[in-house]
């Protein structure tokens with residue numbers, strides 16, 4: 001009961017405050033005019049100062065976020081002695097990244113090599129998925145029959161967890177590396193098929209009427225109308241796909257072994273090097289973020305608006 | 306030798322149009338009969354939703370009638386074709402192409418087989434100049450005003466050198482001044498090109514000013530032709546002079562009477 005009373009009072013004070021704030025300039029327009037007439041240049045912040053302020057306002061929240069994450073991490077690491085804190089992880093990272101491209105043995109290579117190996121697998125699997133998924137999406141979106149035909153296949157296969165495809169890959173390819181690429185392929189293909197198809201099915205009837213009146217060939221329809229319209233949808237699919245691919249590669253590599261960031265995490269777990277595991281988490285996150293940013297800027301470049 | 310003008314250049318015979326939708330069937334048009342002389346400018350006027358666009362889309366070949374026949378230049382209309390160019394209500398320009406690219410797409414389709422690339426470009430340029438948009442040829446549709454977009458739509462249609470120009474409320478979305486300006490330009494262009502035109506409109510003044518005949522439609526469902534009004538006003542027509550003209554005002558009131566007395570639309 002009392003809480004309600006207090007909040008009502010609060011509202012009243014706030015309202016009064018607002019009124020006073022609002023009435024200030026109205027009450028004395030002449031005074032304001034006088035002030036403006038006087039050389040009050042020094043009082044007004046310069047354009048540069050305003051820009052600086054906007055920049056810091058833009059920068060501060062993410063920095064606070066990162067600091068908060070660091071604080072929580074430190075707190076937890078103090079409670080649990082097995083978990084290294086930010087400082088010891090940092091030292092370990094500096095050491096690790098001072099020589100990222102060494103090769104001692106096939107199973108003991110620098111972090112740089114591991115990241116590159118994972119990126120290569122993702123690139124191959126994702127590239128193949130784009131090569132097949134995007135044209136498939138166009139066909140499915142363009143022809144009702146194809147869309148009905150594809151619906152049950154996509155409906156059944158899409159919800160399958162990516163790693164469930166690994167045994168099939170190992171069975172068919174009889175090698176770990178192509179099996180990992182296969183897993184990336186099969187998990188990255190769905191967003192591209194679906195988003196492309198949705199884009200094609202959303203092409204406004206007006207544009208298709210233009211195509212009909214002009215009697216455009218199927219090739220012209222695809223290149224001049226469908227493709228430019230669908231591009232933003234397609235890029236959304238591509239972005240989702242690369243996100244999924246990068247999520248899946250770590251898990252797939254843990255199972256297949258070899259060189260790669262996923263296997264590296266597993267190896268460091270076997271060595272009980274927890275600092276390196278935490279570093280790997282950051283590396284995976286940052287690389288994923290960079291991939292996402294790169295594709296977002298690419299998408300913006302291609303958008304016609 | 307004078308060209309023989311075909312009296313029934315475009316012909317609609319007992320045209321019925323029924324739409325089959327999820328909610329059931331809807332009889333939009335019933336027994337629509339009329340024909341258009343070669344070189345004539347026809348307006349179709351009627352209350353919103355009566356089926357004006359449906360008639361236009363039937364002539365364009367974008368729709369097929371459930372019953373009846375449509376002919377153009379003596380041949381049955383089997384589908385859309387570049388000899389019946391359409392100016393769409395919402396301009397329907399492709400936003401990722403510049404104005405001239407939008408026009409070029411149409412020119413290339415119609416004349417690509419017979420003309421050289423240079424000739425195609427010249428045709429495009431000529432069409433853009435015809436509607437007074439040379440300065441905006443390389444702009445994208447979202448960089449120009451609504452009136453300019455509609456002009457590009459007209460240029461695109463005219464560049465195809467169609468036999469019949471179909472316009473679906475071409476100036477409906479424009480402000481009154483721009484509309485008047487474009488109406489005057491359209492009159493000049495049509496006088497020059499001499500092609501047959503069918504324009505859908507709900508603007509009484511526009512219909513009387515531009516048309517040789519006004520086709521007035523009854524309200525749907527099962528809409529049909531209520532009356533056809535001959536507009537015997539000498540050309541070229543000047544809107545200021547016509548405003549004082551007794552015959553013009555008589556025609557105007559005929560259309561108004563049709564719309565608001567004989568076939569008044571009940572409030573929804």
Ligand SMILES: Nc1ncnc2c1ncn2[C@@H]1O[C@H](COP(=O)(O)OP(=O)(O)O)[C@@H](O)[C@H]1O
Pocket residue numbers: 324325326331333351352353354355356357358359360525
């Ligand atoms: N594709 C369609 N499917 C179902 N009904 C339609 C379709 N097109 C038009 N109609 C109906 O036919 C009638 C006439 O439509 P339309 O020709 O667009 O009217 P107008 O152009 O005169 O405003 C309307 O009642 C509309 O709802």
Ligand SMILES: [Mg+2]
Pocket residue numbers: 357358359
């Ligand atoms: Mg309409």
